[in-house]
Structures are given as structure tokens and as C-alpha cells.
Amino acid sequence: MSPLKPVNMPDIIEMLHHLPGPDLAALARAQQREPQLTKPPGALGRLEEISAFMAAWQGRHPPRLETPRCVVFAGNHGVAARGVSAFPAEVTAQMVANFLRGGAAINQLCKAFGAELSVTALDLDRPTQDMCDGAAMSEADFMQAFHQGMEAVREGDDLLAVGEMGIANTTSAAAVAHALFGGEAQDWTGPGTGVQGQALNHKAGVVGEAVAFHKPGIEHAIDALRRLGGRELAAMAGAILAARLLRVPVLLDGYVCTAAAVPLFMTHPQALDHCLIAHASAEPSHRALCAKLGKEPLLNLGLRLGEASGAALAIGIVKGALACHNGMATFAEAMVSGKD
């Protein structure tokens, strides 16, 4: 059963105010089991937190990890024409072809961690409008991408790794963050695929220009995503919402993915409670975004690739956490003496 789809942006906002919460009974069962396992209390650190999180948001105990899915959304950006990326815009479609042939990093990581990979190319031959001249997307375009994101999540998925591909999309992510959190454009603008020096200043200038153009007209956080984001950002937001409705815990990837999630959080502070941030991206502003969301990334390995690569890598950590929580013997079973 697919979740009910919002028909427009006010509908999304309405849904975000009526989200299902965690399953407190499943959470309690996880919390009851954990201190009985043969280890000092708390000795598995964040693995214990992950097990409780998975139980609470899957709504079952023991939590399981048998059918993780990785969803990657690709979009093209009008703003790419302004020279904000180190790579040309045609690379988006070339990389989608690479995903479909199995040659990208995300293909190898999904294989390594047993995740099914779904790739959704969103109207690549129809880039969004240059956000310095107008809204990146009409409401119809935005809703279409949002729905495609929702549809990528399936009932029965037990963990969702969310990511993207889109030349120029760190520019869009920076604009969304700058519009919603203020500060200066350069606070939110980073090298992306590798722009530096003068090119990086230019990129920050584009971010500042776009935000200045739209700021007076932004009606709410979701509208900021429509105006400054891109189809793959809208789709990621849709996938995150659908996952909540289908009881699928989520691993957010890096900077662009986290920026796409922010408008949900700004609309309702509990909207991302079913999400963990998989890793701290090397994109410098990602840390600040994580702090705004009150979330500590699981991994910090200097990745800055996107494609859900950091999220897929973190599937392995979740796998380890659940293996321990579900498989370890209790003190009673193992006849091990407890703490003095």
C-alpha cells in the first residue's frame, strides 16, 4: 500500500503536522533487552542507539535489516549554465548511465552491503529554471518530482539510504540552507565537485544573488525548496516523507541530501526523527546543517561524492548494530557474572 500523496504544497505542510511517531512499545522492548546483553552497560556506544532507533521507527522488535533500499535521484539545474561546477552539465546524464550499467561508487557500495538500488532520473533533458531569474520549479514540477520521490520507497523496505546526482546541486543546496538559516552566502557555499578560489567566490555570489531574489517571496520552507532546490532535492524530500509514512528508517547522505531534508524539519521539528545522518560530508557547511538539525553524523570519512555513497556505507554500521542487538546472548543465557 502506497502512502496517500499530497496534492500541493499546503498539503505537504498539513501532512508534516500529522506524522506518525515512533513505536514506543518496540522502543521499550529494545531498551529492555539492551542492558541484558553480555557487555558492560553502554559499551556498544552508538550501536545501541541505532538498534533502539531502528526498533522505534520500523515499529517492531527485533528490528531487522533484510531489505535495505538505496534511492538515488538525478536532476539538472538551470543554474549550471553559470559555471558553478567543475564538471559540465552533461555529466548528470552520463553518471545516470553509469549507475544503470553498474559502474559508479554507489553500485559497488549497494552490492557490498546488500542494498537494492533504485535510480530515478528526473526530466534530465529539462533542467530547472536558473534560480537567479525565477523559481527553479513551478509548483506542478515540484509536486511531480516530490511524488516520484515518494514512489521510490516501497512497503517492505526496512532501511532507506537517500542520495542524489546533479551537476550544480551543491549550489542549490547552499541556496536552500542560506535562505532558511540566514548568515552569509559563503557560509553555506563549498567546493562541491572541486571549485576553488575565484570560482568558489563566484559560486557564493550566485547563491547570494538567488537567495536575495527569492527571499521576499518565500512563503514557507517547502516553497524555498521549490524556488531554490531542484527536482532531485524535491524527490529526496518526498522519499523521506514516504519513508516516515511506511515505517522505513532513513539514512541521509551528505550536504545536498541534508539540505533537501531541512524544509521538512523547518515545517515540523519532529519531521526528521526517523532519520539518521549517515556521514559528515567533506563539504564544509554540512557540519553546520547537521548541528541545525541536532543530529551527529555516524561516519566522518571525508566523503563528498553524493550518490548516497555515505548513506550506503552506513548501512554496514546499522547491520553491525542489529547483529549485536539481535544476536548476542544475555547474561543469564551465557551465565556471565554481572557488574560488581
Add this chain to the structure above:
Amino acid sequence: MSPLKPVNMPDIIEMLHHLPGPDLAALARAQQREPQLTKPPGALGRLEEISAFMAAWQGRHPPRLETPRCVVFAGNHGVAARGVSAFPAEVTAQMVANFLRGGAAINQLCKAFGAELSVTALDLDRPTQDMCDGAAMSEADFMQAFHQGMEAVREGDDLLAVGEMGIANTTSAAAVAHALFGGEAQDWTGPGTGVQGQALNHKAGVVGEAVAFHKPGIEHAIDALRRLGGRELAAMAGAILAARLLRVPVLLDGYVCTAAAVPLFMTHPQALDHCLIAHASAEPSHRALCAKLGKEPLLNLGLRLGEASGAALAIGIVKGALACHNGMATFAEAMVSGKD
């Protein structure tokens, strides 16, 4: 073919001065391939470093991960009688039984990441001497444990996760670190299984007393390990040396494992070049030890269990790294445009 075994401590020192280095040809092949892969340069962060490390220390390209082994050594400590742990000493043997029945965290993690687990119980019914009264081990006892560590590593292992179990062994680890790096006893003493307040002060006092007793007599770093360590620490040092000789890259676990490795490093600064520190333990002094070794841990998830649990978890990260390095398409293969 097993590596030649040192007959005494001077022999260990001699071997540490004549260790094989990295395979520079394999390293060069890894470094040549990496920038051809379909991603922006450096976008996989530390995963790229791991691939190069694995090639260099396995001495082959592509590096592989098919037969990882996890070795866990268990020992008992005379100093446990001084009440330095939150758990009674019999827990060491009980946990070894738990390892053998498959009920501990390390069993689940090895299963999750496809590692073979070898557990070596080292004379558990014969604890080391209380290090406050004399050397923890005679040279003969030390060498026996060191050899058992060496024997646990097999030719054909392609990655080694090293860890331990031993009630009171964070006290031994703290004493080794304090003896070799100076400072105050409390700088190196942490809660271990969970001692706090007055009990933690008492533990630091025991560390200080032991180090003060032995310091004038310590002849070299390996001797510090004999006097203040324990059988499982000696065995871990032996396993790390054997791995170097057999071209097996190593993942060090947390505080006790890292402390056992320190005397090798103090004897020769390149002795741990074939090792990565798998994770930053929640044991507060672990970070300082890592800094002394010039190594940044891969994971930071608040684990403080030992048993090689953090090292086993990091096998998943290595798996992800090699999957990308070995499996990704190049720009030429995928017909993806390069950087502008």
C-alpha cells in the same frame, strides 16, 4: 609458512628494526587507478586512503578482502585483585566461553562482516603477577604469549582485526601508556568497564604505583609491556608483528589493543605502518594514544567494549573502500566527461 619467531626480547627488537616495508609498486598501481574512477578527485575521502593502504601492505593490486580474520586474546591479571574493574575476574573465562558459544558482540560482528574469528585463551587459570609487586610476566611467560599471538595469524589472511578480553586490562594498558609517555597516571586511566568517582581515583592510584615501582628498571619499550602489560597484550603485539611479516594489513581495536601496539612503535617508528586504528574508543585516553601514534581512527561511535568489536565493525568500511576501488568504472569505460 609461518614467520620466523623471535627467541627473546632483544630478538623482537632486532626484528622490529628490519621489517619489510610497503609494496611501492602495488601502491603506485592503486594511486594510478584512483583518479581514473568516475568521481571527482578525492571524493571518496578516506576510502581512497584505505584502498591504497591495503594494496601497499598486502603487496598486490587490486587489493582484496575475501579472508579477513579477527583474533581475540584473553588473559587474566593479578592486579584485578586490587578492585580496579567493575566486573569480577571470573568474567574473563565466562566471556571466553561466550565467544566459543557464539554469544558475544564479536561473534555477531564477525558473522555480519564475513570474518573468521579465532579466540586464544592465555593461561586464564594463571593470572599474571600483580604489577604493583613485580613484573606481570617473566620473559618466558611474555615470549610464550607473544608467540601465541604470532601463531594466531595465518598466511592467506587478507586483513586482521585484533582485540582482547581481560578483566582489569585497561589498568594494564594505562600503566603501559603512562610508563612510555609520562604525564600523570590519571591522564591515562579511564572508566574501562565502568568504574567512576572514588573507584576511578583508586584505579589511577594503582596505575601510578605500578609505574613508579617499575620505571627505574624498564630497559626498553618491550620490557615495559612485559612488566606492566598482560598475556593478551603481549599476544596482540605478537599478532601485529606476525601480520607485518605475512603481509596482512591490521585493524587495531580500542585502548588496550592500541596500548599493546605502542611498544612496537616506540621501538621503531615504522613498526605500525601496516596498521589502521579502527575506531576511537570512548575510553578517554585512547585519543591521546592515537595522536602519539600519528593515526586518526576510522570510526568514532562511542564503543568501549574491546573484543575487537570496533576493529570488526571497521572491516565493513574496508569492504566498502575496496568494492569502490576495484569495481568502479573509469571515466574512459563509462564515457563520462572529466573535470572542466
